[in-house]
Amino acid sequence: MADATPSLVLLAELGMPGQRIELDHDPAHYVVHVCRARPGDTFWATDGAGHLAHLRLVTVAPSVTAEVESRVRQPRKRECVVWCGAPEGTRADWLVEKLAELGVGTMQPVDCARSKWEARPSRMARWSRLAGSALRQSRSVYLMRIEPPRRLTELLESIPPGASLWFADPDGLKRVSPPEETMSIGMIGPAEGVDDRERGLLEARGFKPISLGESRLRSETAAMAWAAWWASGADG
């Protein structure tokens, strides 16, 4: 029998095979009211942390519960973090959606000398919902993390060892093959660009300048283009 939901369901906790779990409001609404699943129907779910589970709906009232039939972990071979300078206006919303769809692990807003993020709680909450929709859409088992904004200097002090480091720069290296490293970080300046001091810090820390094409790109387009370039390096 086909599964009851076309999309992957995102659950806070997946439980282990044989366990019965209660669904929170949003996933319960999606499974029962949007997809009209009935007791006995099955669906796929993820915790957004690399686990995929097949569940069978048990009750729909008074609470929505399901039994975990199977659960597997899907390890990631490659992961990337995008350090994003602030784009103009409301362009961050679709940036969140596109980075999440392209399989970016973490979006890290970066406060630069020339431009800072406005990360109100309502905005962070909306971004988190957008990342969840993108996960369902792309049937990915990894939910993109969205970190609160941090200063570039602070971030430069907490880079994991062995990461491949990139910096989007119209005058950078051309025709570069995407990295095969387990962890990559791509830094994209804000709409106003990074200043000379910031560029110096990035270069000193080993960030390689990379040109993403012949055009001058908006900040959010460059972030998305870097992520697409990184994603094109997946080996399956």
Added chain:
Amino acid sequence: MADATPSLVLLAELGMPGQRIELDHDPAHYVVHVCRARPGDTFWATDGAGHLAHLRLVTVAPSVTAEVESRVRQPRKRECVVWCGAPEGTRADWLVEKLAELGVGTMQPVDCARSKWEARPSRMARWSRLAGSALRQSRSVYLMRIEPPRRLTELLESIPPGASLWFADPDGLKRVSPPEETMSIGMIGPAEGVDDRERGLLEARGFKPISLGESRLRSETAAMAWAAWWASGADG
């Protein structure tokens, strides 16, 4: 002295050096009212067909006229056409903007078996304005052409010889280097996907399936990711 406009001005006709030309309503408004240029000020303009000119404003009333000081042609080494199946809802607007920013030569909407475009004149006019803004933003001298929708079978009969042909497919080739060919065409299916017959036609015509990463992408994200992959192959 600095130029009077931060953006490149898009003009229907550029004229030759020494000639005086009259600016149409939109560029005249931008130069005189938005940028407050005065007679004697200079600015850069393009015809969107590969020419870049430096002009000097002569009169601002009753008509806005400028004299062409220099004019050069910037040839393109590589060009690409994106054949786009219809994305969902209003997602085409930003697709137009992003493809134009990434330096795509032509956006060709494709009507497929499972989904057709709605290309009302008002919509085509809005896309044309978006492509113009993206040109100014990216300071490109090539305006992205936006063709009216055509059927896939029709398009397959008019492919220029020597073009490198690609078809976005989650199960396609991985870690492929971007094409160096002068002309490349990338086909991206609509939100509902291409059907088996269409896939067969593309393969028979020599379109190579390419995977753009590990995720399942929305139609417009795949189109943009293909364009970003193509753009990353620019050699300067």
